[in-house]
Amino acid sequence: xxxxxxxxxxxxxxxxxxxxxxxxxxxxxxxxxxxxxxxxxxxxxxxxxxxxxxxxxxxxxxxxxxxxxxxxxxxxxxxxxxxxxxxxxxxxxxxxxxxxxxxxxxxxxxxxxxxxxxxxxxxxxxxxxxxxxxxxxxxxxxxxxxxxxxxxxxxxxxxxxxxxxxxxxxxxxxxxxxxxxxxxxxxxxxxxxxxxxxxxxxxxxxxxxxxxxxxxxxxxxxxxxxxxxxxxxxxxxxxxxxxxxxxxxxxxxxxxxxxxxxxxxxxxxxxxxxxxxxxxxxxxxxxxxxxxxxxxxxxxxxxxxxxxxxxxxxxxxxxxxxxxxxxxxxxxxxxxxxxxxxxxxxxxxxxxxxxxxxxxxxxxxxx
Amino acid sequence: xxxxxxxxxxxxxxxxxxxxxxxxxxxxxxxxxxxxxxxxxxxxxxxxxxxxxxxxxxxxxxxxxxxxxxxxxxxxxxxxxxxxxxxxxxxxxxxxxxxxxxxxxxxxxxxxxxxxxxxxxxxxxxxxxxxxxxxxxxxxxxxxxxxxxxxxxxxxxxxxxxxxxxxxxxxxxxxxxxxxxxxxxxxxxxxxxxxxxxxxxxxxxxxxxxxxxxxxxxxxxxxxxxxxxxxxxxxxxxxxxxxxxxxxxxxxxxxxxxxxxxxxxxxxxxxxxxxxxxxxxxxxxxxxxxxxxxxxxxxxxxxxxxxxxxxxxxxxxxxxxxxxxxxxxxxxxxxxxxxxxxxxxxxxxxxxxxxxxxxxxxxxxxxxxxxxxxxxxxxxxxxxxxxxxxxxxxxxxxxxxxxxxxxx
Numbered sequence: 001x002x003x004x005x006x007x008x009x010x011x012x013x014x015x016x017x018x019x020x021x022x023x024x025x026x027x028x029x030x031x032x033x034x035x036x037x038x039x040x041x042x043x044x045x046x047x048x049x050x051x052x053x054x055x056x057x058x059x060x061x062x063x064x065x066x067x068x069x070x071x072x073x074x075x076x077x078x079x080x081x082x083x084x085x086x087x088x089x090x091x092x093x094x095x096x097x098x099x100x101x102x103x104x105x106x107x108x109x110x111x112x113x114x115x116x117x118x119x120x121x122x123x124x125x126x127x128x129x130x131x132x133x134x135x136x137x138x139x140x141x142x143x144x145x146x147x148x149x150x151x152x153x154x155x156x157x158x159x160x161x162x163x164x165x166x167x168x169x170x171x172x173x174x175x176x177x178x179x180x181x182x183x184x185x186x187x188x189x190x191x192x193x194x195x196x197x198x199x200x201x202x203x204x205x206x207x208x209x210x211x212x213x214x215x216x217x218x219x220x221x222x223x224x225x226x227x228x229x230x231x232x233x234x235x236x237x238x239x240x241x242x243x244x245x246x247x248x249x250x251x252x253x254x255x256x257x258x259x260x261x262x263x264x265x266x267x268x269x270x271x272x273x274x275x276x277x278x279x280x281x282x283x284x285x286x287x288x289x290x291x292x293x294x295x296x297x298x299x300x301x302x303x304x305x306x307x308x309x310x311x312x313x314x315x316x317x318x319x320x321x322x323x324x325x326x327x328x329x330x331x332x333x334x335x336x337x338x339x340x341x342x343x344x345x346x347x348x349x350x351x352x353x354x355x356x357x358x359x360x361x362x363x364x365x366x367x
Numbered sequence: 368x369x370x371x372x373x374x375x376x377x378x379x380x381x382x383x384x385x386x387x388x389x390x391x392x393x394x395x396x397x398x399x400x401x402x403x404x405x406x407x408x409x410x411x412x413x414x415x416x417x418x419x420x421x422x423x424x425x426x427x428x429x430x431x432x433x434x435x436x437x438x439x440x441x442x443x444x445x446x447x448x449x450x451x452x453x454x455x456x457x458x459x460x461x462x463x464x465x466x467x468x469x470x471x472x473x474x475x476x477x478x479x480x481x482x483x484x485x486x487x488x489x490x491x492x493x494x495x496x497x498x499x500x501x502x503x504x505x506x507x508x509x510x511x512x513x514x515x516x517x518x519x520x521x522x523x524x525x526x527x528x529x530x531x532x533x534x535x536x537x538x539x540x541x542x543x544x545x546x547x548x549x550x551x552x553x554x555x556x557x558x559x560x561x562x563x564x565x566x567x568x569x570x571x572x573x574x575x576x577x578x579x580x581x582x583x584x585x586x587x588x589x590x591x592x593x594x595x596x597x598x599x600x601x602x603x604x605x606x607x608x609x610x611x612x613x614x615x616x617x618x619x620x621x622x623x624x625x626x627x628x629x630x631x632x633x634x635x636x637x638x639x640x641x642x643x644x645x646x647x648x649x650x651x652x653x654x655x656x657x658x659x660x661x662x663x664x665x666x667x668x669x670x671x672x673x674x675x676x677x678x679x680x681x682x683x684x685x686x687x688x689x690x691x692x693x694x695x696x697x698x699x700x701x702x703x704x705x706x707x708x709x710x711x712x713x714x715x716x717x718x719x720x721x722x723x724x725x726x727x728x729x730x731x732x733x734x735x736x737x738x739x740x741x742x743x744x745x746x747x748x749x750x751x752x753x754x755x756x757x758x759x760x761x762x763x764x765x766x767x768x769x770x771x772x773x774x775x
Contacts, residue, residue, distance in 0.1 A: 027392040049392070049415045114389065117422060121415040122563070173466045219560060220414050220446045234413060237448040241469040346467060362467050 001065030001091040003039045005057065007100070010087070011078045013044050013055045014071075016205050016229065022048035022070035029068055029114040035089070035096075036066035045069060047117055052118040058229040065185045067091040068110040119232060121223040126216035127187040129166070131226050133211040137168035138203040140179035140330040140357055145196035146172035153238035157199040160191040160240075169243060170196065175323050175361040176243055176346075177330065181252065184266065189217050193236040202231060247360060248341030248348060253283050253312030255290050255338045256352060259328060262336060266302040266325055269294040272302040277321035278364055281347075283340065285310040294321075315340050317363040319347060327359035368436065370399035374409075379429040381424075393419060396447065403568045403703065405440035407432055408448045410677050417444045436680040443566055479548045484531035492649025495525060498640040502533050505611060509544070509579060511538055513638035515602070519619055520642030523680025526615040529642070533613060535580055547574075548581040555587065555594045562593070574601050578610050584730055585616040585634075589625030604634055645681060650674035652680055672736055674727060716748035717762075721769060723749045 008195040014033065022030035025048065033221070034045040042059045077098070081087075084100035091097075091109065098105040138157055146154040153175075160167040164186065169178045194202070202224065206213060213226040223232040267278055272294040280293040295301040317340070324347075328336070333351030340347055349359040374397070382390050389536075396412040411417050420428065423445065432439045489692070491499050498520075504512045516533075518526050534546045554574075561570035574580065580601075588594055605612050616623060619641070620634040645653065651674040657666045715737060722728045723745070730749075734740035756763050 025392070027388040030392070047415060050412050052415065116420040119418045130596045171467065171469070173469060176467060218564075220448075233412075243467075243469060246468050360467065 001035070001067055002035045002063035002088065003042055003059045003061050004086060004088045005042065005059040006086050007078070007081060007084050009057055009059075010042075011081075013057050013228075014075050014078055015044040016052050017044050017053050017055055018071045018075040019201060019204065020037060020048060020053045023047040025049075027114065029110045029112075030116075031070055031072075032068040032110045032115070033071045033074055034066060034068050034112060034115045034216050037061045038064050038281045045115070047118060049116070050088055050234050051201055052193065054118045056193045062088075063090070066112045066115075067092055067096050069096050069107050070110065070117050073107060077107070087251065093265070097246065100141070118230070119221060120230075121216040121221060121232070126214045126225075127185050128212040128214040129181075129183050129185075129187075131206045131211060131213040133166075133181045133183070134213055134215075134224075135203045135206050135209075137166060137179050138199045139183045141168045141169075141170040141177040142199050142203065143326050144172060144175055144177035145170035145199075145358075147196070151238075151285075152195075152236045153193055153240050156193040156195050156236045156240075158191060158193050158240040161187045161189055161195040171243060171360075172240070172322075175359065176246075177327060177360075178243075178358045180332065181357045187215070189300070191240065192222060193238055193240060194222060194233055195236060198233040201252060202233065205229065205231060246346065247358065248339070248345055249346075250341055251312060251339045252342045253285060253310065253315050253340045255283055255340075256309040257290065257306055257336055257338070259331060259334050259347055261306050261308075261337050263325070263328060265292050265306050268304055269302055270321055272296050272300050273321050276364070278318050279321050279324065280316065280318050281338075283312075283315045285312055312340070315343070317343055317347070319361060319363055324349075324362050327357075327361075330357055330359070332357075370402065373397045373432065373435055376435055377428065380431055382425070393424075400445060402439075403572060405438055406443055406568050407439055407661075408443045408445055408569060409633050411444050412447055414446055417446055439752050443568060445566060445569055459519070478534065480534045480538070480546065482532050482535060484528045485535050486532045486654070488660070489525070489528055490649065490653050492645055492652060494645045494649055495529070495642045498642045499530055499637050501640045502529055504638075505533060505613070506536055506540065509611040514606065514609070515614055515634060515637040517614045517616070517620060517634050517637065517639045518642060519616045519639070520681060521617060521644065523682035524642040524644060525681055526642060527583055530613050531584065532613050534579060534581050537611075544578040545576060545579045546579040546581070548583070550576070550583045551585050551587045551594075554582065554598070555591060558594050558597050571597075571601070575604050577605070579613070580605055580610065581613045583615050585614045586618060586623050591625075592627075595627050595630055599627070599630055599633070602630075602716040606633075606730045620698050647674055650677070650681075676722070676728065716752050717766065717769070719745050719748045719750035720768065725770065 017033055021033060025031055029338045030048060032046075034043075036043045036045070037059070038061065040061050042061070044055045044057070050185070051187060077316055078269035080099065081103070084102055087098055087100045089096060094109055096107045096109050137159070142157050145157060148155060154172055157168060157170045160169065164184075166181045166183050166187065167178060168181065169176065171177070187357065206224070206226065206229075208265050209226050209229070211226050213224050216223045216225075217235070220235065221232050222235050223230065226229075236297055266279070269292050270277070273279065274294070274296045278294070280295075282289070282291040282293065284290075288310060290306050290310055292304045292306065293302070327349055330352065331351040333354045337350050337352050338347060339350075344363065346360040349361070351357055378394060379398075381394055393412075393416050397416075398410050400408045402408070408709075409420075411420060425442065429442050430561060432442065489499070493716055501513055501516060501518075505514075507515050519527055531548055534548050535754070537544055538546050557570055561567050582598075588598065602612060614620075619639065620626065620631045623631070638748045646757065650688055651670055654665070654670045654674055658670070719733050722733050723730070730742040730745045734742045734745040737745075752762075753767075756766070
């Protein structure tokens with residue numbers, strides 16, 4: 001193999017693919033990136049056998065062929081280059097030789113013939129949506145999924161198709177995030193579960209993509225195509241809990257605050273939070289007071305009064321700091337509505353005037 | 368030689384021929400799922416492995432298997448869907464957290480039945496008496512009496528409820544029986560997938576193992592030759608083994624256009640029953656039951672009125688109830704009261720508008736029903752909503768939603 005290419009193009013593609021490659025896999029070749037030169041195209045492939053990516057770049061192919069290089073080596077090397085405009089890559093014996101105007105590099109390679117094929121799904125059963133919407137849907141909920149749960153459906157992002165809306169939802173059993181994203185063309189599936197790690201990786205790879213992404217789904221995998229990128233992830237078999245029925249319908253008290261005010265107060269509160277990151281929320285509509293209290297026996301304590309519009313009954317409950325604050329970045333509005341359905345019931349956080357995002361968090365058992 | 372011995376033998380040879388990491392990555396989690404005539408179905412850990420096996424190891428695997436058993440002619444690969452077992456990673460951060468009261472799954476995965484549909488909640492009226500009796504007969508002797516049972520009727524007449532209730536009942540009656548409910552669309556999709564991925568044997572096997580197979584909305588099969596053929600063979604195999612088959616459709620099998628004659632005759636071989644539209648008494652009974660189950664109290668006049676006005680199907684009736692419940696959560700009495708409070712007036716006007724536009728009820732009778740109002744008030748209300756609709760996006764969306772609920 002021998003190719004000549006603009007550095008920037010290669011850097012961009014390699015940084016997209018690099019994270020997909022396996023970390024310490026049993027089969028060493030899976031920690032590498034496959035570079036295959038053919039018909040004036042360089043395709044770069046990576047997989048950890050759970051998620052796979054394939055990228056196409058148009059380059060000047062001087063000699064066809066393929067080679068596998070360790071992903072982190074190639075990526076670190078390319079990122080370290082600064083002034084070079086173009087580079088030539090050529091495979092010789094068990095090495096890849098990279099020449100630029102300033103450097104000459106020899107990299108050890110892995111056996112290319114052992115590199116697996118990235119499975120494809122036909123495009124005939126696909127729908128498309130702006131990549132941005134897919135990314136915002138995933139990002140708004142993925143953090144709420146469980147990490148390494150024994151229930152696979154809880155460590156995934158569930159995407160449900162409801163009329164002209166895709167509902168992204170994830171829960172770890174303690175909190176739940178739901179984001180509704182409008183789609184123009186109705187997708188041809190009811191619901192799928194994508195492993196959380198893969199969902200986050202998909203969001204990362206598609207993050208700066210402006211075009212529409214075409215999505216195909218079959219019983220084993222989901223495939224996304226956009227521009228020169230092809231991504232495929234395993235889907236999880238399992239049923240996502242029917243979560244709609246746990247969203248409290250009634251509200252005992254409600255607080256509307258400026259998001260920034262709340263974030264500031266929580267920063268202060270965190271300094272004095274106990275080992276369980278417990279925050280006490282006290283809502284007192286008759287006194288028109290919304291207070292956050294944190295107390296650590298070894299450090300001290302703090303009470304923060306936040307300007308807020310309050311309604312309903314007086315209520316006092318405790319929440320976990322991290323679980324409470326996790327959702328704030330997903331709310332686009334600058335004001336938050338926090339609704340309480342009573343003690344021991346989920347607290348609901350929504351953006352004011354934004355029905356697309358809902359977050360539920362269980363209070364802590366106060367000790 | 369059983370499957371395990373057969374595959375272990377082959378694996379030993381493969382292990383010798385390839386590197387250890389490659390063996391661990393690709394072959395460690397493989398096993399023979401089953402043998403179907405001359406085809407061995409092999410379970411592989413992921414889609415990448417399947418590609419690789421098809422691409423690189425297929426001939427080797429086939430040869431190794433044939434060396435041990437020369438009657439084997441083909442190998443198919445299926446992806447193992449079971450998640451690798453993990454230990455529960457419950458750490459300190461959960462301390463003191465109560466968990467969300469997440470419900471158990473609504474639909475049972477094994478049999479796809481919705482446990483909500485039972486005979487206890489099935490309301491029997493003159494219109495569906497016959498269908499109910501036929502269902503009861505099937506319950507007594509599944510597979511023997513009335514096989515297949517074919518139930519047809521328009522949408523919303525309770526076909527799905529009835530056939531799922533049969534499934535749920537058989538399940539409680541004899542838990543060892545394997546019951547499966549599906550829509551014909553699902554069957555079609557499965558068949559298509561199996562064709563595309565060349566896994567017909569898995570597909571065939573899946574459906575032949577059931578003792579009771581319930582297939583909803585069979586009319587979607589018309590004009591689909593390949594599915595019909597698969598269904599025909601599946602039906603024969605189930606029927607010959609005295610397995611109960613239950614179909615539902617919106618038409619009598621003879622009137623489903625594009626359905627092959629041989630299927631029509633098979634479907635007509637057992638019992639064919641029709642569920643016509645519910646009569647008014649049944650509608651009243653259904654409304655009462657549904658209102659009760661949703662925790663809604665409706666006066667006798669309201670139920671009587673609704674059962675007269677909404678002559679359509681049961682789903683319409685349900686829709687009306689939902690509408691009442693959802694619509695700005697207005698107390699139903701207040702709709703009839705003489706009040707000018709804004710939050711009551713608007714929904715009342717909307718109700719008038721919908722009754723007029725969609726159900727073409729005369730102005731005076733709308734006024735009469737909604738608390739004895741003058742017909743000019745009604746005309747005014749309808750005109751007002753019409754006007755508002757031109758400007759108010761939200762209102763128009765609400766009305767569309769209500770209409771959807773009413774399935775008008």
